[in-house]
Amino acid sequence: xxxxxxxxxxxxxxxxxxxxxxxxxxxxxxxxxxxxxxxxxxxxxxxxxxxxxxxxxxxxxxxxxxxxxxxxxxxxxxxxxxxxxxxxxxxxxxxxxxxxxxxxxxxxxxxxxxxxxxxxxxxxxxxxxxxxxxxxxxxxxxxxxxxxxxxxxxxxxxxxxxxxxxxxxxxxxxxxxxxxxxxxxxxxxxxxxxxxxxxxxxxxxxxxxxxx
Amino acid sequence: xxxxxxxxxxxxxxxxxxxxxxxxxxxxxxxxxxxxxxxxxxxxxxxxxxxxxxxxxxxxxxxxxxxxxxxxxxxxxxxxxxxxxxxxxxxxxxxxxxxxxxxxxxxxxxxxxxxxxxxxxxxxxxxxxxxxxxxxxxxxxxxxxxxxxxxxxxxxxxxxxxxxxxxxxxxxxxxxxxxxxxxxxxxxxxxxxxxxxxxxxxxxxxxxxxxxxxxxxxxxxxxxxxxxxxxxxxxxxxxxxxxxxxxxxxxxxxxxxxxxxxxxxxxxxxxxxxxxxxxxxxxxxxxxxxxxxxxxxxxxxxxxxxxxxxxxxxxxxxxxxxxxx
Numbered sequence: 001x002x003x004x005x006x007x008x009x010x011x012x013x014x015x016x017x018x019x020x021x022x023x024x025x026x027x028x029x030x031x032x033x034x035x036x037x038x039x040x041x042x043x044x045x046x047x048x049x050x051x052x053x054x055x056x057x058x059x060x061x062x063x064x065x066x067x068x069x070x071x072x073x074x075x076x077x078x079x080x081x082x083x084x085x086x087x088x089x090x091x092x093x094x095x096x097x098x099x100x101x102x103x104x105x106x107x108x109x110x111x112x113x114x115x116x117x118x119x120x121x122x123x124x125x126x127x128x129x130x131x132x133x134x135x136x137x138x139x140x141x142x143x144x145x146x147x148x149x150x151x152x153x154x155x156x157x158x159x160x161x162x163x164x165x166x167x168x169x170x171x172x173x174x175x176x177x178x179x180x181x182x183x184x185x186x187x188x189x190x191x192x193x194x195x196x197x198x199x200x201x202x203x204x205x206x207x208x209x210x211x212x
Numbered sequence: 213x214x215x216x217x218x219x220x221x222x223x224x225x226x227x228x229x230x231x232x233x234x235x236x237x238x239x240x241x242x243x244x245x246x247x248x249x250x251x252x253x254x255x256x257x258x259x260x261x262x263x264x265x266x267x268x269x270x271x272x273x274x275x276x277x278x279x280x281x282x283x284x285x286x287x288x289x290x291x292x293x294x295x296x297x298x299x300x301x302x303x304x305x306x307x308x309x310x311x312x313x314x315x316x317x318x319x320x321x322x323x324x325x326x327x328x329x330x331x332x333x334x335x336x337x338x339x340x341x342x343x344x345x346x347x348x349x350x351x352x353x354x355x356x357x358x359x360x361x362x363x364x365x366x367x368x369x370x371x372x373x374x375x376x377x378x379x380x381x382x383x384x385x386x387x388x389x390x391x392x393x394x395x396x397x398x399x400x401x402x403x404x405x406x407x408x409x410x411x412x413x414x415x416x417x418x419x420x421x422x423x424x425x426x427x428x429x430x431x432x433x434x435x436x437x438x439x440x441x442x443x444x445x446x447x448x449x450x451x452x453x454x455x456x457x458x459x460x461x462x463x464x465x466x467x468x469x470x471x472x473x474x475x476x477x478x479x480x481x482x483x484x485x486x487x488x489x490x491x492x493x494x495x496x497x498x499x500x501x502x503x504x505x506x507x508x509x510x511x512x513x514x515x516x517x518x519x520x521x522x523x524x525x526x527x528x529x530x531x532x533x534x535x536x537x
Contacts, residue, residue: 025399031392032366087401088393097400145446149385149399151367173392
């Protein structure tokens with residue numbers, strides 16, 4: 001509600017407005033030409049988690065290979081905002097916003113990342129997607145009265161899937177035809193991962209024995 | 213940047229009832245053309261778009277206030293008058309008396325009364341005339357879909373931006389999203405189709421395209437003085453009618469001070485750079501209107517198209533713009 005409606009009597013009451021005058025609003029989304037999808041191509045359902053944030057160290061696809069639990073994807077992770085609801089009433093789309101009041105410069109220069117799961121929490125997910133872009137950098141928080149709005153989207157040029165995949169012409173918005181999809185990837189179950197590791201170890205041992 | 217090409221027309225309706233003739237005179241209505249400047253050589257350029265022409269009142273008559281409930285003599289209200297999904301759709305306007313010009317959102321209604329967000333009872337003594345007026349929406353001024361006047365985009369970063377002041381005195385961003393999920397959104401991508409622009413509030417548009425845009429607003433010119441309230445933090449305002457007002461007219465309603473930090477600040481758009489510039493009224497030695505770097509400012513500068521006031525005190529300042537039109 002605009003302050004113009006306030007009349008004198010009402011305005012004598014002290015207003016608790018100490019949040020500063022401007023704000024940096026960071027909005028991460030898949031809302032342009034991509035939707036989120038599971039590894040089999042089906043649209044990410046409502047209720048599945050979408051987070052924007054950053055890792056405390058630089059990450060590459062190698063950072064996530066071999067991880068055997070969803071919670072491991074949260075190591076060093078700071079979530080700035082999250083959403084489990086779809087965006088624009090369209091399944092598969094997501095949007096999350098971090099509204100930083102003036103003076104909060106903690107995140108300036110951080111490399112933004114999208115972390116997506118197929119459950120309501122990342123740790124409860126069996127599939128995860130990690131998407132990044134070298135241009136996704138938290139800008140300077142403004143000090144004037146006009147806000148700064150920074151939006152980033154999966155469709156931005158240079159976006160890469162660090163875990164998961166980007167597929168062209170495979171997704172489908174409800175009623176909007178075929179578009180692209182940012183797909184999650186199944187996390188190897190611990191038992192599977194262990195068996196895989198054991199198998200590799202066995203092969204190595206066998207090879208060593210034969211050499212000897 | 214803003215042209216006040218106002219064409220006013222007094223509309224008179226003559227109703228014939230048998231041999232009796234009744235003449236009812238409506239408000240003065242007209243239109244106003246504002247220009248949203250192109251971005252020039254920079255990446256964006258700010259412009260004010262004033263909202264000082266109102267929609268036609270759905271009821272005007274005597275009001276009797278008891279707290280926030282205002283009983284309307286002869287009213288027969290119906291339809292959607294209260295808030296929809298928390299967004300007000302109408303406001304009550306005090307039209308006569310010393311409180312003429314005060315407005316407050318309608319939060320509830322019956323056939324013969326409205327409840328307002330603020331207690332206007334001290335401004336509505338017996339015999340006061342009030343009106344119930346539909347709010348002007350952002351879409352009424354800047355359009356939507358095929359009639360969109362500014363340039364939309366896939367994200368808030370790509371599109372022209374619109375700034376309105378929220379209840380905390382902070383500028384909030386809106387844009388028209390194109391493509392998937394098209395429509396007016398706030399910067400969090402939440403639907404903003406119902407966003408309203410308050411009477412005598414100015415919209416700030418950040419244009420990212422080279423070509424300027426003309427915005428024609430249509431509506432009634434106020435038939436009474438205006439009360440423009442500046443509460444703590446940032447307020448957006450414009451002249452209460454399409455007539456010139458000067459920077460100098462804001463003082464002493466707003467507070468001056470020994471320096472820009474101590475005084476209330478006024479923000480105007482630099483017509484060359486399209487950026488906001490800060491002004492204040494310096495008190496004491498060298499008193500007068502100054503820029504933030506203490507250069508003498510033109511107190512006669514026309515600010516009718518829009519201006520921002522950053523109020524420092526927790527108490528409000530109320531500007532009464534006398535009816536001179």
